[in-house]
Amino acid sequence: MKLLEERIRKDGKVGEGDVLKVDSFLNHQIDVGFLCELGKEFKRLYEGENITRVLTIEASGIGIACLTAQYFGVPVVFAKKTKTNNIYADVYTSQVESYTHKTTYDIVVSKEFLSPDDRVLIIDDFLAKGSALTALISLVNAAGAEVAGCGIAVEKAYQKGGELVRSQGIRVESLARIKSMSVEGGVEFC
Amino acid sequence: MKLLEERIRKDGKVGEGDVLKVDSFLNHQIDVGFLCELGKEFKRLYEGENITRVLTIEASGIGIACLTAQYFGVPVVFAKKTKTNNIYADVYTSQVESYTHKTTYDIVVSKEFLSPDDRVLIIDDFLAKGSALTALISLVNAAGAEVAGCGIAVEKAYQKGGELVRSQGIRVESLARIKSMSVEGGVEFC
Numbered sequence: 035m036k037l038l039e040e041r042i043r044k045d046g047k048v049g050e051g052d053v054l055k056v057d058s059f060l061n062h063q064i065d066v067g068f069l070c071e072l073g074k075e076f077k078r079l080y081e082g083e084n085i086t087r088v089l090t091i092e093a094s095g096i097g098i099a100c101l102t103a104q105y106f107g108v109p110v111v112f113a114k115k116t117k118t119n120n121i122y123a124d125v126y127t128s129q130v131e132s133y134t135h136k137t138t139y140d141i142v143v144s145k146e147f148l149s150p151d152d153r154v155l156i157i158d159d160f161l162a163k164g165s166a167l168t169a170l171i172s173l174v175n176a177a178g179a180e181v182a183g184c185g186i187a188v189e190k191a192y193q194k195g196g197e198l199v200r201s202q203g204i205r206v207e208s209l210a211r212i213k214s215m216s217v218e219g220g221v222e223f224c
Numbered sequence: 225m226k227l228l229e230e231r232i233r234k235d236g237k238v239g240e241g242d243v244l245k246v247d248s249f250l251n252h253q254i255d256v257g258f259l260c261e262l263g264k265e266f267k268r269l270y271e272g273e274n275i276t277r278v279l280t281i282e283a284s285g286i287g288i289a290c291l292t293a294q295y296f297g298v299p300v301v302f303a304k305k306t307k308t309n310n311i312y313a314d315v316y317t318s319q320v321e322s323y324t325h326k327t328t329y330d331i332v333v334s335k336e337f338l339s340p341d342d343r344v345l346i347i348d349d350f351l352a353k354g355s356a357l358t359a360l361i362s363l364v365n366a367a368g369a370e371v372a373g374c375g376i377a378v379e380k381a382y383q384k385g386g387e388l389v390r391s392q393g394i395r396v397e398s399l400a401r402i403k404s405m406s407v408e409g410g411v412e413f414c
Contacts, residue, residue, distance in 0.1 A: 066294045
Protein backbone atom coordinates (compact mmCIF):
# COMPACT_ATOMS: atom_id res chain seq x y z
CA MET A 35 0.00 0.00 0.00
CA LYS A 36 1.71 3.15 -1.28
CA LEU A 37 0.18 5.37 1.39
CA LEU A 38 1.82 3.42 4.21
CA GLU A 39 5.14 2.98 2.41
CA GLU A 40 5.34 6.72 1.83
CA ARG A 41 4.55 7.44 5.45
CA ILE A 42 7.23 5.03 6.64
CA ARG A 43 9.75 6.68 4.32
CA LYS A 44 8.75 10.09 5.60
CA ASP A 45 8.34 9.50 9.33
CA GLY A 46 9.86 6.09 10.12
CA LYS A 47 13.29 5.94 11.68
CA VAL A 48 15.56 2.94 11.50
CA GLY A 49 17.45 2.36 14.73
CA GLU A 50 20.18 0.02 15.84
CA GLY A 51 19.13 -3.56 16.56
CA ASP A 52 16.73 -3.95 13.64
CA VAL A 53 14.28 -1.43 15.06
CA LEU A 54 11.88 0.49 12.85
CA LYS A 55 10.53 3.34 14.91
CA VAL A 56 7.10 4.40 13.69
CA ASP A 57 5.86 5.72 16.97
CA SER A 58 4.93 9.12 15.58
CA PHE A 59 1.91 7.63 13.79
CA LEU A 60 1.45 3.93 14.52
CA ASN A 61 2.26 2.73 18.02
CA HIS A 62 2.79 5.51 20.55
CA GLN A 63 1.21 8.49 18.91
CA ILE A 64 -1.60 7.24 16.66
CA ASP A 65 -2.55 9.16 13.55
CA VAL A 66 -6.18 8.13 13.74
CA GLY A 67 -7.26 9.41 10.33
CA PHE A 68 -4.34 7.63 8.72
CA LEU A 69 -5.08 4.36 10.50
CA CYS A 70 -8.68 4.64 9.32
CA GLU A 71 -7.30 4.51 5.77
CA LEU A 72 -5.42 1.32 6.63
CA GLY A 73 -8.62 -0.04 8.13
CA LYS A 74 -10.54 0.67 4.91
CA GLU A 75 -7.85 -1.18 2.98
CA PHE A 76 -8.23 -4.25 5.23
CA LYS A 77 -11.96 -4.02 4.66
CA ARG A 78 -11.41 -3.98 0.89
CA LEU A 79 -9.04 -6.96 1.10
CA TYR A 80 -11.34 -9.05 3.30
CA GLU A 81 -14.65 -7.94 1.80
CA GLY A 82 -17.05 -10.86 1.57
CA GLU A 83 -15.08 -12.98 4.02
CA ASN A 84 -17.86 -12.89 6.61
CA ILE A 85 -15.61 -11.70 9.40
CA THR A 86 -17.36 -11.93 12.77
CA ARG A 87 -14.59 -10.70 15.07
CA VAL A 88 -11.30 -8.86 14.93
CA LEU A 89 -8.64 -10.27 17.26
CA THR A 90 -5.50 -8.41 18.28
CA ILE A 91 -3.04 -8.20 21.15
CA GLU A 92 -2.48 -5.40 23.60
CA ALA A 93 -1.29 -2.71 23.51
CA SER A 94 -0.22 -1.38 20.13
CA GLY A 95 -2.61 -3.58 18.13
CA ILE A 96 -5.71 -2.15 19.76
CA GLY A 97 -5.88 1.16 17.94
CA ILE A 98 -5.56 -0.22 14.45
CA ALA A 99 -7.88 -3.12 15.32
CA CYS A 100 -10.65 -0.81 16.55
CA LEU A 101 -10.35 1.58 13.64
CA THR A 102 -10.44 -1.38 11.24
CA ALA A 103 -13.30 -3.24 12.91
CA GLN A 104 -15.65 -0.28 12.57
CA TYR A 105 -15.69 -0.86 8.80
CA PHE A 106 -16.61 -4.51 9.31
CA GLY A 107 -19.24 -3.72 11.95
CA VAL A 108 -17.84 -6.38 14.29
CA PRO A 109 -16.34 -6.33 17.78
CA VAL A 110 -12.65 -6.35 18.63
CA VAL A 111 -11.24 -8.78 21.14
CA PHE A 112 -7.77 -8.06 22.39
CA ALA A 113 -5.60 -10.73 23.97
CA LYS A 114 -4.18 -9.65 27.30
CA LYS A 115 -0.60 -10.17 28.29
CA THR A 116 -1.28 -11.49 31.75
CA LYS A 117 -4.23 -12.95 33.53
CA THR A 118 -5.72 -10.10 35.53
CA ASN A 119 -8.01 -10.06 38.53
CA ASN A 120 -10.79 -8.78 36.32
CA ILE A 121 -11.16 -11.90 34.22
CA TYR A 122 -13.14 -14.46 36.12
CA ALA A 123 -14.11 -16.83 33.39
CA ASP A 124 -11.94 -19.47 31.82
CA VAL A 125 -9.43 -18.30 29.28
CA TYR A 126 -7.54 -19.64 26.30
CA THR A 127 -3.82 -19.23 26.80
CA SER A 128 -0.87 -19.09 24.44
CA GLN A 129 2.77 -18.11 24.75
CA VAL A 130 4.61 -15.30 22.97
CA GLU A 131 8.34 -14.75 22.74
CA SER A 132 9.09 -11.03 22.58
CA TYR A 133 12.35 -10.30 20.81
CA THR A 134 12.01 -6.57 21.43
CA HIS A 135 11.72 -6.96 25.17
CA LYS A 136 13.67 -10.22 25.38
CA THR A 137 11.05 -12.01 27.43
CA THR A 138 8.44 -14.72 27.12
CA TYR A 139 4.91 -14.07 28.27
CA ASP A 140 1.45 -15.59 28.16
CA ILE A 141 -1.48 -14.06 26.37
CA VAL A 142 -5.05 -14.87 27.29
CA VAL A 143 -8.51 -14.43 25.85
CA SER A 144 -11.66 -15.10 27.78
CA LYS A 145 -13.51 -18.13 26.40
CA GLU A 146 -16.65 -15.98 26.31
CA PHE A 147 -15.35 -13.96 23.38
CA LEU A 148 -14.26 -16.56 20.84
CA SER A 149 -16.58 -19.33 19.72
CA PRO A 150 -16.61 -22.06 17.05
CA ASP A 151 -18.98 -19.89 15.00
CA ASP A 152 -16.40 -17.15 14.59
CA ARG A 153 -14.49 -16.24 11.47
CA VAL A 154 -11.67 -14.16 12.85
CA LEU A 155 -9.57 -11.44 11.26
CA ILE A 156 -6.33 -11.07 13.20
CA ILE A 157 -4.93 -7.53 13.11
CA ASP A 158 -1.55 -6.37 14.34
CA ASP A 159 0.80 -3.48 13.73
CA PHE A 160 3.98 -5.52 13.12
CA LEU A 161 4.93 -8.95 11.85
CA ALA A 162 8.55 -10.00 12.20
CA LYS A 163 9.41 -13.44 13.56
CA GLY A 164 5.73 -14.22 13.94
CA SER A 165 5.65 -15.13 17.59
CA ALA A 166 2.69 -12.91 18.49
CA LEU A 167 0.77 -13.83 15.35
CA THR A 168 1.33 -17.55 15.87
CA ALA A 169 0.12 -17.21 19.44
CA LEU A 170 -3.04 -15.38 18.31
CA ILE A 171 -3.71 -18.11 15.75
CA SER A 172 -3.36 -20.69 18.52
CA LEU A 173 -6.02 -18.88 20.54
CA VAL A 174 -8.42 -18.97 17.59
CA ASN A 175 -7.72 -22.66 17.01
CA ALA A 176 -8.20 -23.41 20.70
CA ALA A 177 -11.66 -21.85 20.48
CA GLY A 178 -12.54 -24.01 17.46
CA ALA A 179 -12.98 -20.80 15.46
CA GLU A 180 -11.62 -20.14 11.99
CA VAL A 181 -8.87 -17.71 11.02
CA ALA A 182 -10.22 -15.88 7.97
CA GLY A 183 -6.87 -14.15 7.62
CA CYS A 184 -4.39 -11.74 9.08
CA GLY A 185 -4.07 -8.02 8.45
CA ILE A 186 -0.68 -6.56 9.29
CA ALA A 187 0.43 -2.96 8.91
CA VAL A 188 4.19 -3.51 8.62
CA GLU A 189 5.83 -6.85 7.80
CA LYS A 190 9.57 -7.32 8.05
CA ALA A 191 9.59 -9.65 5.06
CA TYR A 192 13.27 -10.52 5.54
CA GLN A 193 12.32 -12.28 8.74
CA LYS A 194 10.49 -15.60 8.81
CA GLY A 195 7.16 -14.80 10.44
CA GLY A 196 5.12 -14.19 7.30
CA GLU A 197 6.49 -17.25 5.55
CA LEU A 198 5.85 -19.38 8.63
CA VAL A 199 2.19 -18.38 8.83
CA ARG A 200 1.51 -18.45 5.07
CA SER A 201 3.03 -21.96 4.88
CA GLN A 202 0.18 -23.09 7.16
CA GLY A 203 -2.28 -22.01 4.47
CA ILE A 204 -3.30 -18.87 6.33
CA ARG A 205 -3.84 -15.70 4.36
CA VAL A 206 -1.64 -12.81 5.49
CA GLU A 207 -2.11 -9.35 4.02
CA SER A 208 0.59 -6.86 4.96
CA LEU A 209 0.13 -3.27 3.87
CA ALA A 210 3.87 -2.58 3.77
CA ARG A 211 6.46 -5.32 3.33
CA ILE A 212 10.03 -4.40 4.14
CA LYS A 213 12.67 -6.14 2.06
CA SER A 214 15.60 -4.70 3.96
CA MET A 215 16.47 -1.80 6.20
CA SER A 216 19.53 -0.23 7.75
CA VAL A 217 20.43 2.89 9.68
CA GLU A 218 22.47 4.13 6.74
CA GLY A 219 20.30 3.04 3.81
CA GLY A 220 16.85 3.45 5.28
CA VAL A 221 13.96 1.20 4.31
CA GLU A 222 13.52 -0.76 1.08
CA PHE A 223 10.15 -2.31 0.33
CA CYS A 224 9.38 -5.56 -1.52
CA MET B 225 -25.52 9.01 29.35
CA LYS B 226 -28.50 6.68 29.28
CA LEU B 227 -27.03 4.47 26.55
CA LEU B 228 -24.04 3.52 28.68
CA GLU B 229 -26.02 3.14 31.88
CA GLU B 230 -28.40 0.77 30.15
CA ARG B 231 -25.53 -1.24 28.71
CA ILE B 232 -23.89 -1.54 32.13
CA ARG B 233 -27.19 -2.69 33.63
CA LYS B 234 -27.59 -5.24 30.86
CA ASP B 235 -24.05 -6.59 30.44
CA GLY B 236 -22.01 -5.39 33.42
CA LYS B 237 -21.33 -7.82 36.24
CA VAL B 238 -20.47 -6.77 39.76
CA GLY B 239 -17.84 -9.02 41.31
CA GLU B 240 -16.31 -9.34 44.75
CA GLY B 241 -13.71 -6.72 45.68
CA ASP B 242 -15.49 -3.74 44.16
CA VAL B 243 -15.03 -5.00 40.61
CA LEU B 244 -17.36 -3.98 37.79
CA LYS B 245 -16.76 -6.35 34.94
CA VAL B 246 -17.62 -4.73 31.63
CA ASP B 247 -15.25 -6.76 29.53
CA SER B 248 -17.91 -7.91 27.10
CA PHE B 249 -18.08 -4.45 25.53
CA LEU B 250 -15.52 -2.05 27.00
CA ASN B 251 -12.16 -3.47 27.96
CA HIS B 252 -11.50 -6.96 26.67
CA GLN B 253 -14.03 -7.40 23.95
CA ILE B 254 -14.73 -3.96 22.48
CA ASP B 255 -18.12 -3.17 20.99
CA VAL B 256 -16.72 -0.77 18.44
CA GLY B 257 -20.02 0.67 17.21
CA PHE B 258 -21.08 1.29 20.78
CA LEU B 259 -17.80 2.99 21.69
CA CYS B 260 -18.20 5.21 18.63
CA GLU B 261 -21.41 6.48 20.22
CA LEU B 262 -19.49 7.30 23.40
CA GLY B 263 -16.88 9.04 21.26
CA LYS B 264 -19.56 11.19 19.62
CA GLU B 265 -20.83 12.14 23.05
CA PHE B 266 -17.33 13.27 24.12
CA LYS B 267 -17.16 15.27 20.90
CA ARG B 268 -20.46 16.94 21.73
CA LEU B 269 -19.31 17.72 25.29
CA TYR B 270 -15.94 19.15 24.22
CA GLU B 271 -17.08 20.81 21.00
CA GLY B 272 -15.33 24.15 20.54
CA GLU B 273 -12.61 23.34 23.07
CA ASN B 274 -9.90 23.31 20.40
CA ILE B 275 -8.61 19.89 21.37
CA THR B 276 -5.28 19.13 19.67
CA ARG B 277 -4.52 15.71 21.12
CA VAL B 278 -6.23 12.88 22.95
CA LEU B 279 -4.10 11.31 25.68
CA THR B 280 -4.81 7.92 27.24
CA ILE B 281 -3.01 5.04 28.93
CA GLU B 282 -2.42 1.56 27.65
CA ALA B 283 -4.08 -0.81 27.26
CA SER B 284 -7.81 -0.50 27.80
CA GLY B 285 -7.93 3.25 27.14
CA ILE B 286 -6.62 2.94 23.62
CA GLY B 287 -9.77 1.68 21.92
CA ILE B 288 -12.10 4.32 23.29
CA ALA B 289 -9.44 7.02 22.77
CA CYS B 290 -8.99 6.15 19.08
CA LEU B 291 -12.70 5.86 18.39
CA THR B 292 -13.24 9.22 20.11
CA ALA B 293 -10.30 11.04 18.51
CA GLN B 294 -11.59 10.35 15.00
CA TYR B 295 -14.48 12.76 15.67
CA PHE B 296 -12.05 15.47 16.75
CA GLY B 297 -9.67 14.83 13.85
CA VAL B 298 -6.67 14.75 16.19
CA PRO B 299 -4.05 12.13 17.05
CA VAL B 300 -4.07 9.87 20.09
CA VAL B 301 -1.03 9.53 22.29
CA PHE B 302 -1.04 6.65 24.72
CA ALA B 303 1.17 6.59 27.79
CA LYS B 304 3.16 3.40 28.06
CA LYS B 305 3.52 1.47 31.26
CA THR B 306 7.25 0.92 31.03
CA LYS B 307 10.07 2.47 29.11
CA THR B 308 10.64 0.16 26.16
CA ASN B 309 13.63 -0.35 23.90
CA ASN B 310 11.71 1.33 21.10
CA ILE B 311 11.58 4.78 22.66
CA TYR B 312 14.88 6.51 22.19
CA ALA B 313 13.95 10.08 22.89
CA ASP B 314 13.46 11.66 26.24
CA VAL B 315 10.21 10.95 28.00
CA TYR B 316 7.94 12.51 30.58
CA THR B 317 7.41 10.09 33.48
CA SER B 318 4.74 9.78 36.12
CA GLN B 319 3.77 7.14 38.65
CA VAL B 320 0.51 5.21 38.91
CA GLU B 321 -0.71 3.11 41.80
CA SER B 322 -2.84 0.26 40.48
CA TYR B 323 -5.37 -0.93 43.03
CA THR B 324 -6.63 -3.65 40.71
CA HIS B 325 -3.22 -5.20 40.26
CA LYS B 326 -1.85 -4.05 43.63
CA THR B 327 1.33 -2.60 42.15
CA THR B 328 2.94 0.73 41.41
CA TYR B 329 4.32 1.43 37.97
CA ASP B 330 5.69 4.26 35.87
CA ILE B 331 4.01 5.61 32.76
CA VAL B 332 5.92 7.44 30.08
CA VAL B 333 5.18 9.62 27.08
CA SER B 334 7.81 10.63 24.58
CA LYS B 335 8.49 14.37 24.74
CA GLU B 336 7.98 14.49 20.99
CA PHE B 337 4.26 13.98 21.33
CA LEU B 338 3.18 16.58 23.88
CA SER B 339 4.08 20.22 23.53
CA PRO B 340 3.18 23.54 25.20
CA ASP B 341 0.87 24.27 22.27
CA ASP B 342 -1.36 21.31 23.03
CA ARG B 343 -4.83 21.38 24.49
CA VAL B 344 -5.27 17.81 25.63
CA LEU B 345 -8.40 15.74 26.14
CA ILE B 346 -7.60 12.85 28.48
CA ILE B 347 -9.72 9.77 27.81
CA ASP B 348 -9.96 6.63 29.92
CA ASP B 349 -12.38 3.80 30.44
CA PHE B 350 -12.53 3.97 34.26
CA LEU B 351 -12.10 6.51 37.01
CA ALA B 352 -12.03 5.26 40.59
CA LYS B 353 -9.35 6.51 42.99
CA GLY B 354 -7.90 8.67 40.24
CA SER B 355 -4.34 7.40 40.28
CA ALA B 356 -4.08 6.87 36.51
CA LEU B 357 -5.88 10.11 35.70
CA THR B 358 -3.72 12.12 38.07
CA ALA B 359 -0.61 10.61 36.50
CA LEU B 360 -1.83 11.51 33.00
CA ILE B 361 -2.52 15.08 34.13
CA SER B 362 1.03 15.23 35.50
CA LEU B 363 2.40 14.24 32.09
CA VAL B 364 0.44 17.04 30.42
CA ASN B 365 1.64 19.54 33.01
CA ALA B 366 5.23 18.38 32.62
CA ALA B 367 4.97 19.13 28.90
CA GLY B 368 3.67 22.62 29.61
CA ALA B 369 0.49 21.69 27.76
CA GLU B 370 -3.05 22.37 28.91
CA VAL B 371 -5.65 19.85 30.06
CA ALA B 372 -8.84 20.84 28.27
CA GLY B 373 -10.68 18.17 30.21
CA CYS B 374 -11.14 14.50 30.89
CA GLY B 375 -13.59 12.11 29.27
CA ILE B 376 -14.30 8.98 31.29
CA ALA B 377 -16.63 6.15 30.37
CA VAL B 378 -17.38 4.83 33.87
CA GLU B 379 -16.74 6.75 37.08
CA LYS B 380 -17.07 5.10 40.46
CA ALA B 381 -18.43 8.28 42.01
CA TYR B 382 -18.37 6.80 45.53
CA GLN B 383 -14.58 6.80 45.32
CA LYS B 384 -12.53 9.96 45.53
CA GLY B 385 -10.84 10.19 42.13
CA GLY B 386 -13.39 12.43 40.40
CA GLU B 387 -13.63 14.79 43.35
CA LEU B 388 -9.84 14.97 43.60
CA VAL B 389 -9.42 15.99 39.98
CA ARG B 390 -12.41 18.35 39.83
CA SER B 391 -11.15 20.12 42.98
CA GLN B 392 -8.08 21.11 40.93
CA GLY B 393 -10.39 23.00 38.57
CA ILE B 394 -10.16 20.35 35.86
CA ARG B 395 -13.28 19.47 33.93
CA VAL B 396 -14.21 15.78 34.16
CA GLU B 397 -17.07 14.40 32.09
CA SER B 398 -18.06 10.85 32.97
CA LEU B 399 -20.68 9.17 30.81
CA ALA B 400 -21.86 6.88 33.61
CA ARG B 401 -21.39 7.73 37.29
CA ILE B 402 -21.90 4.89 39.72
CA LYS B 403 -23.35 5.89 43.08
CA SER B 404 -23.04 2.43 44.60
CA MET B 405 -22.78 -1.17 43.58
CA SER B 406 -22.88 -4.59 45.16
CA VAL B 407 -22.97 -8.22 44.09
CA GLU B 408 -26.50 -8.54 45.44
CA GLY B 409 -27.99 -5.18 44.49
CA GLY B 410 -26.23 -4.50 41.21
CA VAL B 411 -25.36 -1.01 40.07
CA GLU B 412 -27.01 2.25 41.08
CA PHE B 413 -26.18 5.40 39.12
CA CYS B 414 -25.97 8.99 40.38
